[in-house]
Amino acid sequence: MKRLILLLAGAAAAVSLTAAAVAGPSFDAEGKIIIPENMDRWPTVGTTYALQYEGDGGTTLNTVRLDPDSYDTFVATGKFPVGAVLQLEVRRPVEEIAPAKGGKTQGAVVGRSLHVKDEKGGPGTWTFYGFAAGAKTGNAIPRSQACYSCHDQHAGAHDTVFMQFYPTLAEARERAAHTPATP
Numbered sequence: 001m002k003r004l005i006l007l008l009a010g011a012a013a014a015v016s017l018t019a020a021a022v023a024g025p026s027f028d029a030e031g032k033i034i035i036p037e038n039m040d041r042w043p044t045v046g047t048t049y050a051l052q053y054e055g056d057g058g059t060t061l062n063t064v065r066l067d068p069d070s071y072d073t074f075v076a077t078g079k080f081p082v083g084a085v086l087q088l089e090v091r092r093p094v095e096e097i098a099p100a101k102g103g104k105t106q107g108a109v110v111g112r113s114l115h116v117k118d119e120k121g122g123p124g125t126w127t128f129y130g131f132a133a134g135a136k137t138g139n140a141i142p143r144s145q146a147c148y149s150c151h152d153q154h155a156g157a158h159d160t161v162f163m164q165f166y167p168t169l170a171e172a173r174e175r176a177a178h179t180p181a182t183p
């Protein structure tokens, strides 16, 4: 048994050595995620308008951001490192703020959530975290929730991240795939 545990520990170490990892987010003693500061400075990887997928969520303007260390790793490798954090920010659209005569721009925040490659459900897994406005910590959303099934079903081929809506990442992954690996 002891030998098996050692073998497993060795395998885990080998995995974490080969998979690029970043420092990633911190967690408190209860396993709540500490909400990263300055998320508004993170690179934007996707914006969507009026995407309907969860029943009548209302018409929203969404922005998806990726933490800067993971962004750099993604550009270099085309892969999300362990520790990657994506933030979804949902805002109400507003209309006709002068001088605009049409179109829509970002209004108040409706909600934010995080998608984190924290491997808390096993190697390579991601966890969703929800948090109230201004909160310092966020709660893990249970794996039984629809967040996981929809992301698995429609984005399972891409690390459960909706790459089909994030062209800058898709382009970066394409470039990384055609860049010879440095020895």
Ligand code: HEC
Pocket (backbone or CB within 6 Å): 046, 047, 048, 051, 053, 054, 062, 063, 064, 086, 087, 088, 113, 114, 115, 128, 129, 130, 141, 145, 146, 147, 148, 150, 151, 160, 161, 162, 163, 165
């Ligand atoms: C029916 C499908 C569906 C469900 C259910 C769903 N999402 Fe998503 N999610 C999407 C789509 C599509 C996007 C693409 C970006 C957008 O919405 O603007 C997305 C993007 C995201 C992102 C940005 C990073 C990424 O992984 O692409 C986060 C964070 C996120 N969702 C959190 C959640 C949380 C939390 C829940 C559950 C409370 C949830 N989602 C439920 C479809 C879904």
